[in-house]
Amino acid sequence: MTTRVELNFKVPNQTSYLAMIGQMGETLAYSLKNFHGNRKELAYHLNLVLTEALTNAICHGNACDPEKYVTIDIAATDKTLVIKVIDQGQGFDITARDKIKAAPLDESGRGINIIMKLMDKVSCTREKGMNVLKMTKYLH
Amino acid sequence: MQLSVKEQGETVIITIEEERMDAHNSGRLKERMLQLFDEGKYQLLIDLSGVRFIDSSGLGALVSGFKNASAHDGNLKLCCLQPQVRSMFELTRLHRVFEIFTTVDEALEGSS
Structure with missing residues (x-):
């Protein structure tokens, strides 16, 4: 029998929620019964990708607008974990971001690359x- | 972000007293480092022993301090990384940029 977990969060557009959502990712990792x-x-990687994606949504997608919010949808089965982070911004070309590799001494630009390294499909x-x-x- | 700062010789040791370094709190570290640079203190050692989690914003704050210190003939070294934090430096290849030491004493002696 396939186990299925579905979670949905509506997160205020504030970075103070990063720790809470990241910790939820860690807890989720320990609840996936068929993961070997x-x-x-x-757990660390889910904390990280959720933190990076939520930071991007809050600071770039929603441009730090406190009136906006970010939606996080998570669906897990025995074989696949899908995380959607949804903001109210104009969108960005993730392919273009991927092409812009952060130079060693760049202070920003690593977040999306980290996500792409740790997840199988973005x-x-x-x-x-x-x-x-x-x-x-x-x-x- | 909770930080403690103490001076040992010419080196200022900043101890991060938080489990997480992320976009919510990393700005505080950048501000504190800028204060030290304004005071002419460019030899910094960041003790990360208490940090369990660091994201790209935390890494960016450290890179910012490193660049500023280096531009003034100073240095910014790191020590006491927990394994998962160390793995972030390797994932982003920043372990090739920073001098990373196992202990505070090793960092002060300058041997890796």
Whole structure:
């Protein structure tokens, strides 16, 4: 029987929520019953990608506007974990971002590259006027 | 962000007293480093022993301090990284940029 977990959060557009959402990612990693890999590493990576994606949504997508919010949808099955981070911004070309590799001494620009290294599939689309960053991890 | 600052010889040791360094609190470290630079103190050692989690914003704050110190013939060294924090430096290849030491004493002696 396939286990399925679905979580949905509506997060105020404030960086003070980063720790809470990151910790939720760690807790989620320990709740995936059929995952047989390095669970401690997965927990850290989920904390990290959620933190990076939420930071990007708050500071860039929503331009630090306190009136806006970020939606996080998480769906996990035995084999796949899909995380969507949805902001109210204009969207950005993730492919272009990927091409811009952060130089060694750049102070910013590493977040999206970190996400792309740690997740198996990353895409950015526009849906209903919202900017959707979709990150997929195949669970082995 | 909670920080403690103490001077040992010419080196200013900044100890990060937080489990997380992220976009919410890393600006405080940048501000504190800028205060030290304004005072002419360009030899910094950042003790990360208490940090369990660091994201790209935390790394960016450290890179900012490193660049500023280096531009004034100073240095910014790191010590006491927990394994998962160390892995972030390797993931982003920043372990090739910073001098990283196991202990405060090793960093003060300058041997890696």
